[in-house]
Amino acid sequence: xxxxxxxxxxxxxxxxxxxxxxxxxxxxxNAMYWYKQSAKKPLELMFVYNFKEQTENNSVPSRFxxxxxxxxxxxxxxxxxxxxxxxLYLCASSQDRGLAYYEQYFGPGTRLTVT
Amino acid sequence: xxxxxxxxxxxxxxGAIVQINCTYQTSGFNGLFWYQQHAGEAPTFLSxxxxxxxxxxxxxxxxxxxxxxxxxxxxxxxxxxxxxxxxCAVLDSNYQLIWGAGTKLIIKP
Numbered sequence: 059x060x061x062x063x064x065x066x067x068x069x070x071x072x073x074x075x076x077x078x079x080x081x082x083x084x085x086x087x088n089a090m091y092w093y094k095q096s097a098k099k100p101l102e103l104m105f106v107y108n109f110k111e112q113t114e115n116n117s118v119p120s121r122f123x124x125x126x127x128x129x130x131x132x133x134x135x136x137x138x139x140x141x142x143x144x145x146l147y148l149c150a151s152s153q154d155r156g157l158a159y160y161e162q163y164f165g166p167g168t169r170l171t172v173t
Numbered sequence: 174x175x176x177x178x179x180x181x182x183x184x185x186x187x188g189a190i191v192q193i194n195c196t197y198q199t200s201g202f203n204g205l206f207w208y209q210q211h212a213g214e215a216p217t218f219l220s221x222x223x224x225x226x227x228x229x230x231x232x233x234x235x236x237x238x239x240x241x242x243x244x245x246x247x248x249x250x251x252x253x254x255x256x257x258x259x260x261c262a263v264l265d266s267n268y269q270l271i272w273g274a275g276t277k278l279i280i281k282p
Binding site: 098100169 | 177181206213214215216217218221260262269270271272273274275
């Protein structure tokens with residue numbers, strides 16, 4: 059596998075379910091990101107991890123819970139979601155976040171539908 | 174507040190040229206990015222501008238005017254595979270990426 063991979067690619071879940079999204083990067087990067095992409099809206103940054111430490115949490119509801127066990131893996135744990143949480147969830151990685159900025163590499167996303 | 178504006182949708186003909194505009198109002202500026210996103214796929218990096226002027230990469234060019242808060246992406250010799258959404262994003266003074274909603278480009282034969 060190369061680049062950034064995400065599983066599953068599609069997920070349908072009820073509002074009472076618990077599920078997890080997985081992201082893995084094979085690029086040797088140290089920063090990883092979760093984004094939410096809704097139709098005709100800008101990408102919304104949810105969480106940033108730099109060297110496994112969460113450095114940003116953009117007022118995301120607690121029903122979304124990230125986990126970063128190492129620099130290559132990132133999870134997004136989901137529970138008691140709402141229908142408005144239906145969206146494409148994108149994972150990205152880059153060189154370390156720091157004060158400089160590096161190009162982000164995106165995974166293909168997980169299309170989430172909450173019923 | 175911070176804002177990125179780009180047209181929602183554009184249509185162009187195969188073989189032609191199209192210009193996708195992006196205007197921004199942000200807290201500071203540390204560069205502007207263009208990404209391409211095909212339907213159902215990951216966004217992929219196209220270009221980065223931090224100084225005024227035109228950057229050319231094959232059929233794609235990106236222009237920046239910092240004084241006007243304006244950029245455009247120019248696509249020449251359009252091909253059907255160029256049908257995609259094009260995302261403009263600005264890096265603000267805190268190195269936060271501010272994203273536009275994207276421009277869906279439709280190429281017709």
